[in-house]
Amino acid sequence: MSVKLTLTLDDQAYAVASGVFPDGAGWLKVTDTLPSFARLMRIRAVAMRDMNDFMLLAQLVEAVRHQTDVLVSHLELPWLPWARQDRHMVAGDSFALKVFASHLNTLKFDKVKVLDPHSDAAAAAIDNLVAIGQERCLLQSATLSHLFQQNALMLVAPDAGALKKIDTVARAAGVEEYAILSKKRDVASGKLTGFALMAGDVRGRDLLIVDDLCDAGGTFIGSAQVLRDAGARSVSLYVTHGLFSKGIEHLFANGIDAIYTTTSFAAPTLEHPQLELIDIDAIYRA
Numbered sequence: 001m002s003v004k005l006t007l008t009l010d011d012q013a014y015a016v017a018s019g020v021f022p023d024g025a026g027w028l029k030v031t032d033t034l035p036s037f038a039r040l041m042r043i044r045a046v047a048m049r050d051m052n053d054f055m056l057l058a059q060l061v062e063a064v065r066h067q068t069d070v071l072v073s074h075l076e077l078p079w080l081p082w083a084r085q086d087r088h089m090v091a092g093d094s095f096a097l098k099v100f101a102s103h104l105n106t107l108k109f110d111k112v113k114v115l116d117p118h119s120d121a122a123a124a125a126i127d128n129l130v131a132i133g134q135e136r137c138l139l140q141s142a143t144l145s146h147l148f149q150q151n152a153l154m155l156v157a158p159d160a161g162a163l164k165k166i167d168t169v170a171r172a173a174g175v176e177e178y179a180i181l182s183k184k185r186d187v188a189s190g191k192l193t194g195f196a197l198m199a200g201d202v203r204g205r206d207l208l209i210v211d212d213l214c215d216a217g218g219t220f221i222g223s224a225q226v227l228r229d230a231g232a233r234s235v236s237l238y239v240t241h242g243l244f245s246k247g248i249e250h251l252f253a254n255g256i257d258a259i260y261t262t263t264s265f266a267a268p269t270l271e272h273p274q275l276e277l278i279d280i281d282a283i284y285r286a
């Protein structure tokens with residue numbers, strides 16, 4: 001189990017303990033005395049990865065509601081698991097986001113606040129979803145805010161699907177122009193091909209690719225190559241969710257100069273001189 005659960009009732013924090021029984025089933029307990037009434041229950045579930053993690057969340061909700069008459073319930077779910085499985089892609093596969101949403105919806109949250117969900121399918125599947133936009137996450141980086149104020153960065157959308165988001169980021173950051181890349185992914189094999197620069201003069205520019213997530217990183221290594229071939233001076237990367245399934249070193253070794261990401265998934269202890277972590281707490285409080 002990897003999820004980190006925190007509970008507040010009317011802005012007071014309550015300690016939660018959890019573990020695993022010998023048979024592998026998880027247990028959970030609120031160790032502070034719960035009140036009989038709370039106007040607002042706020043649960044934050046960070047780095048939820050699987051249904052064991054979901055089960056712990058459901059246990060927490062049940063434990064609180066068993067003791068406390070809760071008026072309003074909010075879930076802060078920075079990383080939405082199965083967000084990428086947002087449709088049927090090949091014959092015989094499953095629309096896993098819809099399956100997960102059907103379970104999450106049983107917990108009856110009045111708001112489910114997700115950072116930068118992968119696609120609009122999240123809002124369609126999850127009841128009362130509140131998407132916190134990419135621009136709100138990204139501008140919590142003091143470094144990036146400063147660079148935007150200096151007009152020192154040109155934004156890059158990694159594919160045409162990211163156009164709506166990059167436009168919102170550009171407006172929020174006060175940036176006038178951005179470059180647009182294209183890529184192709186074979187949904188059956190997951191293989192990436194055909195990176196190309198569709199628009200934008202990047203010669204001599206310091207670039208920031210902006211996307212929702214970095215998994216293995218192939219998208220950004222391929223993109224950096226194309227941008228450097230087109231004359232970019234430097235290529236940095238912002239992703240809201242740093243999954244980094246192949247680590248981060250290979251990105252720095254293959255054309256990425258700096259990475260900015262939030263602690264929605266990346267461990268807050270992750271350290272590298274070319275990496276800046278943006279605290280999700282600051283994003284939720286903003």
Ligand SMILES: O=P(O)(O)OC[C@H]1O[C@H](OP(=O)(O)OP(=O)(O)O)[C@H](O)[C@@H]1O
Pocket residue numbers: 084158161185211212213214215216217218219220
């Ligand atoms: O680090 P990587 O392994 O290269 O993956 C990162 C990319 O994957 C996701 O898009 P995806 O290709 O899944 O988008 P789609 O929903 O348009 O297929 C994400 O939005 C990134 O662009």
